[in-house]
Amino acid sequence: xxxxxxxxxxxxxxxxxxxxxxxxxxxxxxxxxxxxxxxxxxxxxxxxxxxxxxxxxxxxxxxxxxxxxxxxxxxxxxxxxxxxxxxxxxxxxxxxxxxxxxxxxxxxxxxxxxxxxxxxxxxxxxxxxxxxxxxxxxxxxxxxxxxxxxxxxxxxxxxxxxxxxxxxxxxxxxxxxxxxxxxxxxxxxxxxxxxxxxxxxxxxxxxxxxxxxxxxxxxxxxxxxxxxxxxxxxxxxxxxxxxxxxxxxxxxxxxxxxxxxxxxxxxxxxxxxxxxxxxxxxxxxxxxxxxxxxxxxxxxxxxxxxxxxxxxxxxxxxxxxxxxxxxxxxxxxxxxxxxxxxxxxxxxxxxxxxxxxxxxxxxxxxxxxxxxxxxxxxxxxxxxxxxxxxxxxxxxxxxxxxxxxxxxxxxxxxxxxxxxxxxxxxxxxxxxxxxxxxxxxxxxxxxxxxxxxxxxxxxxxxxxxxxxxxxxxxxx
Numbered sequence: 001x002x003x004x005x006x007x008x009x010x011x012x013x014x015x016x017x018x019x020x021x022x023x024x025x026x027x028x029x030x031x032x033x034x035x036x037x038x039x040x041x042x043x044x045x046x047x048x049x050x051x052x053x054x055x056x057x058x059x060x061x062x063x064x065x066x067x068x069x070x071x072x073x074x075x076x077x078x079x080x081x082x083x084x085x086x087x088x089x090x091x092x093x094x095x096x097x098x099x100x101x102x103x104x105x106x107x108x109x110x111x112x113x114x115x116x117x118x119x120x121x122x123x124x125x126x127x128x129x130x131x132x133x134x135x136x137x138x139x140x141x142x143x144x145x146x147x148x149x150x151x152x153x154x155x156x157x158x159x160x161x162x163x164x165x166x167x168x169x170x171x172x173x174x175x176x177x178x179x180x181x182x183x184x185x186x187x188x189x190x191x192x193x194x195x196x197x198x199x200x201x202x203x204x205x206x207x208x209x210x211x212x213x214x215x216x217x218x219x220x221x222x223x224x225x226x227x228x229x230x231x232x233x234x235x236x237x238x239x240x241x242x243x244x245x246x247x248x249x250x251x252x253x254x255x256x257x258x259x260x261x262x263x264x265x266x267x268x269x270x271x272x273x274x275x276x277x278x279x280x281x282x283x284x285x286x287x288x289x290x291x292x293x294x295x296x297x298x299x300x301x302x303x304x305x306x307x308x309x310x311x312x313x314x315x316x317x318x319x320x321x322x323x324x325x326x327x328x329x330x331x332x333x334x335x336x337x338x339x340x341x342x343x344x345x346x347x348x349x350x351x352x353x354x355x356x357x358x359x360x361x362x363x364x365x366x367x368x369x370x371x372x373x374x375x376x377x378x379x380x381x382x383x384x385x386x387x388x389x390x391x392x393x394x395x396x397x398x399x400x401x402x403x404x405x406x407x408x409x410x411x412x413x414x415x416x417x418x419x420x421x422x423x424x425x426x427x428x429x430x431x432x433x434x435x436x437x438x439x440x441x442x443x444x445x446x447x448x449x450x451x452x453x454x455x456x457x458x459x460x461x462x463x464x465x466x467x468x469x470x471x472x473x474x475x476x
Contacts, residue, residue, distance in 0.1 A: 045096055045169070046070070052165050056089070064116045070094040071114075074165065076135070078142045078149050080157040088142035090158060093131040095122075102127040102450040103170045105163065105197060107189065109181030110330065110474050111137040120429040121177045121201045124443055125450040128170060132159060134185065136329035147368050150332050152377060156189040163196045173450045179203035180402065180426065181330065181476045183394075184338070187407065190392065191384045199391040199449025204400055204426050206476070207407040208339035209382035211375045216404040217343045224285055224399050230293035234281045235347045240299050241277045241310050242351035247303040249273055252316055261320035265363060271354045272319035278345060278358050279314040282401050286426040288313070290399065324363050327475050335360030335370045337377040341401075386410030391449050393417055393442060395431060397424035402476065417442070 045068070050057045054075035062069040072092040077083040093112050104122040112133040122129045133140045135158055136150045163174065174197040178186040183205030190200050225231065241248055253269050255261070266272045284292070297305045310316065317323050324331075334340045340360050345352060361370055385392070385407050392413070396403035398420050409416055419442060421433040431442050447454050 045099065048169050052168065055165065062116065064095065064118065066097055067116070068096040069116055070096060074162055076158050076161065078146060080154055086142055086146070088140065090135060090140045091133040092162060095129045097126070097128050099169055100172060102173045102175060102452065103166070104129045105159065105174060105176040106131045107134070107159065107176065107178035107182045107185035109134050109178060109185045111326070119177050120431055121175050121446060124431070124446055125175065125452045126456070127175070127450065130162070130166065132162060134329070138326065147332055150329055152188040152333070152337055153192055155185065156192040159189045160193045160196055173198045175199045175201065175446070175450050177201040177203070180205060181474070187385065188381060191381055194388070194390065199393070199446065201393045201395065201431070201446060202407070203395050203430055204397060204402055205394065205407060206402045207378070207382055207405050208341070209375065209378045209405070211339035211378070214342045217341050217401060220401055220404040221281060221343065225290040227290055227293065230290055233293060233296055234284055236299050237296065237306070237309065238277055238280050239348050239351060240306060241280070242348055244303060244306060245273070248307055248310065251303070251307045255316070256320065259317070261317060261322055264321050265324050265365060266319055266357065271357050273316065274352060274354045275319045275358060276310060276314040276316050277348070278355070280310060283313045283315070285399055285401050289423065289425060328364055328368070330475055331360040331363040332368065332370060335364065335372055337373055339375060339378055382408070385413065387412035389413035389416045391415050393419070393445060395419045395421065395442070397426055397430060398422050399424065400426040402426055415445070417445070
């Protein structure tokens with residue numbers, strides 16, 4: 001499974017980023033009637049947000065010029081089909097510029113770090129942005145927790161209610177976006193509520209419509225890049241980690257003792273170590289470029305050098321209890337609806353002891369029941385995209401393993417496109433990594449959907465990271 005940082009379990013996704021995020025600023029709660037005359041307009045947006053039923057509003061000191069920074073908590077039903085039951089508070093980060101401008105709905109698919117940032121579409125249209133924390137990620141988790149409501153329809157309906165509430169203030173065009181699992185989230189929302197937004201920019205989102213047929217992943221690892229020696233080096237290193245298992249485990253258990261890591265979910269350090277080894281090649285291609293092959297250690301490197309490479313690329317701490325616990329909501333969805341990648345690992349199979357542990361059920365505590373829907377939800381999504389996609393843009397990195405099973409357009413799709421950025425991975429502002437002609441076409445479509453002057457130069461030279469989650473490397 002691809003890891004949060006480098007290559008979490010097979011299915012995740014988070015769209016790539018570059019650059020460092022801004023540090024969170026101290027919260028300042030505004031009280032009605034205390035604003036000075038010069039900030040009357042800002043106070044008005046605060047009051048308008050606060051007037052939305054079920055909405056709590058806190059303002060923080062902005063770290064991005066031209067934006068005001070609000071944290072919202074919106075009251076949502078755990079089960080949208082039963083609003084008379086349990087409710088919870090869902091966090092939303094709002095970066096406000098103008099009620100007249102476009103609004104970009106950024107879906108991370110995970111939690112929402114307390115960092116201001118502009119997604120690539122936000123920068124390109126110079127718009128407002130809301131970042132919605134996915135249900136069941138802390139602290140947007142109902143207690144007690146009914147895990148059966150951690151579904152793609154329930155999450156899409158969360159977003160639908162938020163949009164409906166905020167459109168009373170932001171009446172301009174709406175664009176949804178997200179990367180990896182956040183991109184998947186944007187697709188699912190569009191499928192269930194196609195009229196909520198005027199366009200969608202979906203980055204590096206997997207489409208596992210046939211969970212039992214994962215040949216595409218094996219074909220990817222056999223052909224990725226243009227350097228067969230790089231592929232062979234990565235496979236050789238994965239085998240070498242397993243051959244030196246005692247030396248690797250000695251270092252790993254020492255690090256676990258030093259950091260207080262535990263292994264109740266995976267049961268033993270050996271199983272956690274082996275899951276990281278199975279992530280190694282995936283993690284390299286997900287977050288590195290082919291040129292980084294030059295920095296890989298030789299097969300005869302010291303134990304310390306090999307351990308450093310495994311930890312740096314696969315992130316050994318991810319399969320500890322402390323690494324897995326924040327992503328239980330993702331793995332629950334992977335094992336019930338989303339599906340997961342299952343590469344064959346032919347080159348290291350004889351050295352593996354726990355290959356069957358590379359599965360979402362392994363990463364979710366046993367007291368949480370799970371049952372896979374046999375791919376029904378994902379086949380429905382795939383059919384809808386091919387038959388009904390409208391104003392949707394899918395952008396992938398050529399060397400990203402998550403792009404092995406991409407979303408596909410069909411005869412019923414309209415005003416939509418799929419782009420592939422040459423040589424790129426799971427990270428980065430991929431529209432601006434496209435060849436010049438495709439880049440111009442993609443930007444023109446986005447600005448048309450957002451009703452923005454096509455000649456406006458809106459992308460800043462040094463924008464914030466597209467997705468602060470990429471800095472901590474989520475599973476997907």
